[in-house]
Amino acid sequence: MKLILLGAPGAGKGTVAKLLTNIDGSVQISTGDILRGAVTAGTELGKEAEGYMKRGDLVPDTLIMGIMETRLQEPDCEKGFLLDGFPRTIPQAEELTALLERLDITLDMAVEIDVPKDIILDRLCTRRTCENPECQAIYNVKSNPPKVEGICDKCGAKAIQREDETEEAISHRLATYNEKTAPLIGFYKDAGLLMSVPAVSSDAVIDAVKGKLNI
Ligand code: ADP
Ligand code: ZN
DSSP states (O other), X not given: OEEEEEOOTTSSHHHHHHHHHHXXXXXXXXXXXXXXXXXXXXXXXXXXXXXXXXXXXOOOHHHHXXXXXXXXXXXXXXXXXXXXXXXXXHHHHHHHHHHHHHHTOOOOEEEEEEOOHHHHHHHHHXXXXXXXXXXXXXXXXXXXXXXXXXXXXXTOSBEEOOGGGSHHHHHHHHHHIIIIITHHHHHHHHTTOEEEEEOSOHHHHHHHHHHHHTO
């Protein structure tokens, strides 16, 4: 399957993407994970992106498009991909349309995970992320804590609160989402590609996707 996952930070795009990879071997492509990996590794890309990310600002479109152009041409994308955190702006969406046309790739749909704002806020404040760039497992101190506090179950690295998950950075990220990313819902609706799902649970989203794709 070839899907775009849309939704506010904390809507569960990453969780849904991981569950969907189990269905047909499609790969999850998270620009956030790629960028955090680059920051930890101290690459040129990481150095350029770091400041924006800490503040909860978007990284410039040109950097993101460079990452995606390379990533979408890697062989593991042939089976399918789940775009998680990209596109994030109308210009990114327009460039993605052109890029996919060039690569002769057809999207199945854009799935909007629709979560009430109070739930989003609570989730982001209680979220913990594994700091190992190869892992980046996600926990929640209330609903899904690691077995040992502060330690990732999967790899043993530290599960930490992300630097952009302080209250101030979170409200900034949500404002950025409303201003820059929410318009993508209309963009994909006009393109006839949108499916909106109220995200009662990740499983409900998976069922809706399966139903729509007949799998
Ligand atoms: P979220 O939990 O907000 O969905 P992500 O892990 O997707 O977080 O992204 C973390 C940060 O990485 C964003 O706040 C932004 O600075 C940067 N980022 C990720 N994807 C993009 C993108 N497509 N365009 C611009 N910046 C991005
Ligand atoms: Zn881990």
